[in-house]
Amino acid sequence: MHRDYYSAIEWEKIIAFSRTRETPFLIVLLDMIQHKFQQFRTGFPDAKIYYAVKANPGIEVLALLRDLGSYFDIASIYELDKVLGLGVSPDHVSFGNTIKKARHIGEAYDKGVRLFASDCEADIRNLAREAPGSRVFFRILMDAVTSDSDWPLSRKFGCQPRMLTDLALLAADLGLDPYGVSFHVGSQQREIPAWDAAIAQARSLFERLDREQIRFKAMNMGGGFPADYLVKTNPLAVYAEEINRYLGLHFGDAIPELYLEPGRGLVGEAGILVSEVVSVAKKSKTDLKRWVYTDVGIFNGLMETLGESIKYPVYTEKTGPTGDVILAGPTCDSLDIMYEHFKYQLPLSLESGDQIYWLSAGAYTASYSAIEFNGFPPLKTYYL
Numbered sequence: 001m002h003r004d005y006y007s008a009i010e011w012e013k014i015i016a017f018s019r020t021r022e023t024p025f026l027i028v029l030l031d032m033i034q035h036k037f038q039q040f041r042t043g044f045p046d047a048k049i050y051y052a053v054k055a056n057p058g059i060e061v062l063a064l065l066r067d068l069g070s071y072f073d074i075a076s077i078y079e080l081d082k083v084l085g086l087g088v089s090p091d092h093v094s095f096g097n098t099i100k101k102a103r104h105i106g107e108a109y110d111k112g113v114r115l116f117a118s119d120c121e122a123d124i125r126n127l128a129r130e131a132p133g134s135r136v137f138f139r140i141l142m143d144a145v146t147s148d149s150d151w152p153l154s155r156k157f158g159c160q161p162r163m164l165t166d167l168a169l170l171a172a173d174l175g176l177d178p179y180g181v182s183f184h185v186g187s188q189q190r191e192i193p194a195w196d197a198a199i200a201q202a203r204s205l206f207e208r209l210d211r212e213q214i215r216f217k218a219m220n221m222g223g224g225f226p227a228d229y230l231v232k233t234n235p236l237a238v239y240a241e242e243i244n245r246y247l248g249l250h251f252g253d254a255i256p257e258l259y260l261e262p263g264r265g266l267v268g269e270a271g272i273l274v275s276e277v278v279s280v281a282k283k284s285k286t287d288l289k290r291w292v293y294t295d296v297g298i299f300n301g302l303m304e305t306l307g308e309s310i311k312y313p314v315y316t317e318k319t320g321p322t323g324d325v326i327l328a329g330p331t332c333d334s335l336d337i338m339y340e341h342f343k344y345q346l347p348l349s350l351e352s353g354d355q356i357y358w359l360s361a362g363a364y365t366a367s368y369s370a371i372e373f374n375g376f377p378p379l380k381t382y383y384l
């Protein structure tokens with residue numbers, strides 16, 4: 001099954017590298033990220049691509065994307081320092097988090113950032129004071145649309161159209177540049193029509209603001225592009241074709257400047273998390289269930305298995321008849337169970353010391369890893 005995700009050459013490299021190293025660790029295949037970036041470029045030739053740093057903030061990933069001419073979407077001044085430290089120009093950076101302290105806005109502004117996203121009055125007033133004249137994206141609340149996705153970003157972000165209109169007017173009054181709307185259809189969004197609904201909403205906001213004499217110039221379509229996990233998705237080219245069709249449908253020949261902020265879709269498939277079976281256990285002699293405890297869990301890389309939301313393809317070199325397992329992590333916390341309701345099938349011969357490979361684990365793994373929970377160190381990353 002690994003061959004459904006990686007070429008023979010890639011897989012040989014992964015196995016050879018993994019045999020001699022203490023697990024757990026993440027391997028990132030930089031060539032795959034480069035290839036995906038080109039696919040985004042080809043699929044969306046007119047869009048500016050702002051890599052969502054939070055998905056995998058590894059220096060090697062950021063440096064590669066910098067060299068490929070990527071822009072960067074940051075969530076905090078700490079991510080900002082990381083990208084600026086690599087020589088990225090601040091005009092290649094968007095501060096896309098709607099939740100930020102006033103003094104962090106000021107710090108980003110002092111360092112040259114002039115593009116922000118916002119969704120509430122308090123933030124707009126802070127932006128006007130700390131980042132005068134900056135361009136602002138107003139984020140649309142996407143509650144209904146994001147609930148379809150595997151990792152929704154609903155409720156917490158964005159605001160309703162009426163409030164968005166008022167905020168844009170306030171921003172203009174306060175000397176900011178109301179630049180456009182932004183949305184995020186939910187992370188790991190496999191339903192392509194989600195973009196149709198979002199673009200339609202964005203379009204109606206352009207019209208609404210136009211009536212108020214505010215001319216939005218741009219639309220930021222966020223992230224949401226899926227990675228191939230246990231359930232495969234359509235290729236990126238299919239997403240691009242459909243989304244470009246929606247753009248034509250809703251905007252005709254007046255398509256605004258386009259921004260994209262892919263995270264998972266750009267780096268997800270390029271990562272392989274290598275772990276080891278600590279033990280295989282049953283709770284009684286007659287128990288039909290096997291608990292497989294691995295040295296990686298919710299707290300050191302597999303956070304997105306919470307609620308069994310993201311289902312990684314799991315591979316072992318062991319072969320033979322298989323049976324149901326419950327997969328759990330190494331810590332003394334009963335929350336540290338990755339999959340219990342969804343039954344993964346692993347070989348009955350699986351035992352302590354066997355390696356387990358979690359495929360398509362390049363996004364939201366290393367960056368989610370705790371620094372010391374139960375004494376376990378943060379997840380290491382190697383770049384091949």
Ligand SMILES: Cc1ncc(COP(=O)(O)O)c(C=O)c1O
Pocket residue numbers: 052054055073096097153184186187188222223224225261262263264265
């Ligand atoms: C503002 C913003 N942009 C982009 C992303 C990246 O989303 P994804 O990883 O689904 O592509 C996120 C994810 O949280 C986000 O909050």
